[in-house]
Amino acid sequence: MTDATGASTVPAVEAVHTSKRFGATTALHDVSMSIAPGSTHALVGRNGAGKSTLVSLLTGLQSPDAGAIAFDGKPAPPVADRSAWRRRVACVFQRSTIIPDLSVAENLFLNRQGGDNGSLVRWGALRRKAAELLQEYAVDVDPAARAGDLGVEQRQLVEIARALSQGARFIILDEPTARLDATAIDRLFGRLRALSATGVTMLFISHHLQEIYSVCDTVTVLRDARHVLTAPVADVDHDALVAAMTGEAVGLTEVEARPPVGDDTRVALGLKDLTLHGSYSGIDVDVRAGEIVGVTGSGSSGKVALAETVGGLRRPTSGTVSVGDAPVPPGSVPAALAAGIGLVPQDRHREGLIPLLSIAENATLPIAGSFGRFGYVAPGRLRDTARSFIDRYDIHAEGPSAPVSSLSGGNAQKVVLARALSTAPSVLVLINPTAGVDVRSKESLLGAVRAAADTGTAVLMVSDELDDLRHCDRVLVMFHGRVVAALPAGWSDTDVVAAVEGVNR
Numbered sequence: 001m002t003d004a005t006g007a008s009t010v011p012a013v014e015a016v017h018t019s020k021r022f023g024a025t026t027a028l029h030d031v032s033m034s035i036a037p038g039s040t041h042a043l044v045g046r047n048g049a050g051k052s053t054l055v056s057l058l059t060g061l062q063s064p065d066a067g068a069i070a071f072d073g074k075p076a077p078p079v080a081d082r083s084a085w086r087r088r089v090a091c092v093f094q095r096s097t098i099i100p101d102l103s104v105a106e107n108l109f110l111n112r113q114g115g116d117n118g119s120l121v122r123w124g125a126l127r128r129k130a131a132e133l134l135q136e137y138a139v140d141v142d143p144a145a146r147a148g149d150l151g152v153e154q155r156q157l158v159e160i161a162r163a164l165s166q167g168a169r170f171i172i173l174d175e176p177t178a179r180l181d182a183t184a185i186d187r188l189f190g191r192l193r194a195l196s197a198t199g200v201t202m203l204f205i206s207h208h209l210q211e212i213y214s215v216c217d218t219v220t221v222l223r224d225a226r227h228v229l230t231a232p233v234a235d236v237d238h239d240a241l242v243a244a245m246t247g248e249a250v251g252l253t254e255v256e257a258r259p260p261v262g263d264d265t266r267v268a269l270g271l272k273d274l275t276l277h278g279s280y281s282g283i284d285v286d287v288r289a290g291e292i293v294g295v296t297g298s299g300s301s302g303k304v305a306l307a308e309t310v311g312g313l314r315r316p317t318s319g320t321v322s323v324g325d326a327p328v329p330p331g332s333v334p335a336a337l338a339a340g341i342g343l344v345p346q347d348r349h350r351e352g353l354i355p356l357l358s359i360a361e362n363a364t365l366p367i368a369g370s371f372g373r374f375g376y377v378a379p380g381r382l383r384d385t386a387r388s389f390i391d392r393y394d395i396h397a398e399g400p401s402a403p404v405s406s407l408s409g410g411n412a413q414k415v416v417l418a419r420a421l422s423t424a425p426s427v428l429v430l431i432n433p434t435a436g437v438d439v440r441s442k443e444s445l446l447g448a449v450r451a452a453a454d455t456g457t458a459v460l461m462v463s464d465e466l467d468d469l470r471h472c473d474r475v476l477v478m479f480h481g482r483v484v485a486a487l488p489a490g491w492s493d494t495d496v497v498a499a500v501e502g503v504n505r
């Protein structure tokens, strides 16, 4: 089938009346979506709306309970035929599917090594083929490098090159920008536009709605497991998009200015000449009780390592972290916790949550001792506390006893914050706290951080998001391991961006 211009009208990808349930939860209800060949199609919705579930159907990781998936007008292959799926679709997930201990070359040809007899792996030839493939897709990465040593950006490019080389002409990008800095995002978008020009079809998932306007031509909105709209992005402005996602017509609220924290307020967190070789050096920062201090900078600025040091995940080479007047023993999360430091880490999968435990157990882990004596945890109190967290942090879940592994990404992030705040810490350290969190939930999450500060908690918030930084009383900008600018409240976006990029220095 072709249209008047001769272009094919058969969708490259289709979900037709698909439904999917997990126990009592309906993750998708009768959702249809069709993606035109060569289109860059956005999929948006609040946390828990069903986006990842739809992706799992489109990639053959799960079968729909009802409905069907089709590629180029033909039914999708059986779920068990992985190589047939790999030839049709690939997904660059937030979490890498690359195997860290293998080389880039091995990762590129995973499941494909070996000669025709499928047994003999010829490493020299493998490296050579990998080098050619990387060159073909203009990916500047050494095929012999250990994949685990790649940065997020390089890793994503290797995954895209791998997908294209396997024949896939449909690529799903699930929040690809969540862990990239501004210049890396620009480079990624340049590549996506170039891929689109060669006819590759893409599905792009992001909670950053402005990104959708810069790279996508069409948008589909899911809300509460249902399809709400599909339209050209040019026909749906930002407010209309938020309204479709939330089901409310109201716009987003402005950030309210906080009353200034006086110079006479006691210092709750002190960093003195803190240095971690290779990451940052000579950091002197005081955060007063009730103050929210933002820290931003590019990927190589050292900002994440600095926050991880304060949270006890890293041991500094020299210098001290103090809470009040007391130095905190370095390099120990339990010691940091005991000193009154709560941490929202960068990687909720690795340092954050215990997947098989319930929401209630995860959110209350640090305070479980207060629910009963001698290790006994009164289940009623645990549930009540967790239920209040679910309400306060707007967590979309079946209930307090649902396992954390059943939560969508953004809702899991809210549990991490609930847990960090459960001890009523005197210092709260946050690393990209709203990564993966939808527009509306960001407000409740940042509102909880402000409420903690209002009761005297000192907050150190590392973030790349201007929307997060707007909640801070001042923002420190790091560049190559040093604090190079301190911007008092009232900064403009361009002040921050210029300082981050090292302009005017």
Ligand SMILES: Nc1ncnc2c1ncn2[C@@H]1O[C@H](COP(=O)(O)OP(=O)(O)OP(=O)(O)O)[C@@H](O)[C@H]1O
Binding pocket: 022, 023, 025, 026, 027, 045, 046, 047, 048, 049, 050, 051, 052, 053, 054, 396, 397, 398, 405, 406, 407, 408, 409, 410, 411, 436, 438
């Ligand atoms: N394996 C599972 N077991 C139980 N429930 C699940 C499972 N996977 C997803 N769900 C539920 O299905 C619903 C849809 O989740 P999904 O991960 O598709 O949301 P999402 O739109 O991708 O959200 P986010 O933006 O937070 O990533 C949620 O209510 C989630 O809790």
